[in-house]
Amino acid sequence: MYKLNEYASPEKLNQDLATNIVAQLKLAIARKGHGTLAVSGGKTPIGLFQLLSQQSLEWDKVYITLVDDRWVDSHDDASNEKLVNTYLLQNKAKSAHFVGLKNSTSNPFDGAAQAEKNLRDKIPLPFDVLILGMGEDGHTASLFPHAENLKNGLNMTSGKLLVGMMPLTAPLERITLTLPAILSSNNIYLHLVGASKKEVLTKAQQGKDVVEMPVRSILQQDKVPVTIFWTA
Numbered sequence: 001m002y003k004l005n006e007y008a009s010p011e012k013l014n015q016d017l018a019t020n021i022v023a024q025l026k027l028a029i030a031r032k033g034h035g036t037l038a039v040s041g042g043k044t045p046i047g048l049f050q051l052l053s054q055q056s057l058e059w060d061k062v063y064i065t066l067v068d069d070r071w072v073d074s075h076d077d078a079s080n081e082k083l084v085n086t087y088l089l090q091n092k093a094k095s096a097h098f099v100g101l102k103n104s105t106s107n108p109f110d111g112a113a114q115a116e117k118n119l120r121d122k123i124p125l126p127f128d129v130l131i132l133g134m135g136e137d138g139h140t141a142s143l144f145p146h147a148e149n150l151k152n153g154l155n156m157t158s159g160k161l162l163v164g165m166m167p168l169t170a171p172l173e174r175i176t177l178t179l180p181a182i183l184s185s186n187n188i189y190l191h192l193v194g195a196s197k198k199e200v201l202t203k204a205q206q207g208k209d210v211v212e213m214p215v216r217s218i219l220q221q222d223k224v225p226v227t228i229f230w231t232a
């Protein structure tokens with residue numbers, strides 16, 4: 001179950017999405033004293049991060065983590081943690097509490113348990129707001145089509161927050177929130193830019209096979225509301 005919001009430009013989309021995120025976080029802070037935000041990496045969210053970092057919010061009461069990351073050093077250009085440090089944890093958002101997913105374990109399959117403990121210790125769950133992206137292969141977070149560990153990532157009864165993933169359609173080992181972790185969030189936004197992503201979305205809406213297009217497991221569920229923000 002989802003709602004599709006279409007925008008005339010990335011600027012207008014970012015404005016509206018940032019307003020929604022800030023409103024949800026303010027509500028969470030008013031209710032519980034803190035707000036939690038899980039963000040994606042990749043190229044799509046850079047403008048949104050820059051805008052969010054300038055919003056007035058009690059950022060010291062906000063906990064931020066990643067939906068997924070590549071298993072590389074946090075200073076590597078491929079690191080989603082580096083992206084968040086560079087564009088989101090700046091300006092007014094500097095005082096937010098960030099918890100990354102990468103640790104010193106040699107691979108994400110062995111490192112996932114430690115990363116999960118760290119996340120559970122430092123981030124108050126559930127996530128109030130979780131922002132997903134989508135790849136042109138139909139992956140979301142780092143739940144990649146036909147990957148060997150995808151079954152574990154999609155298992156709704158595993159009790160796990162994080163698993164390792166080696167994509168067949170992209171380089172680098174990854175760590176990713178599992179489907180049950182994603183669907184335990186209070187609000188999910190799917191942030192898409194470009195005509196080709198709209199085509200992928202249309203294909204995802206039409207079929208049912210989640211192994212072929214893991215993003216279907218987000219679009220075709222009724223546990224948590226999903227709002228898609230799309231612009232060409």
Ligand SMILES: O=C1O[C@H](COP(=O)(O)O)[C@@H](O)[C@H](O)[C@H]1O
Pocket residue numbers: 040041042043044045067068069070080132133134135136140141142
């Ligand atoms: O590898 C990843 O890809 C997706 C989509 O990235 P984009 O560059 O097309 O925006 C992203 O959502 C995910 O977090 C990232 O690790």
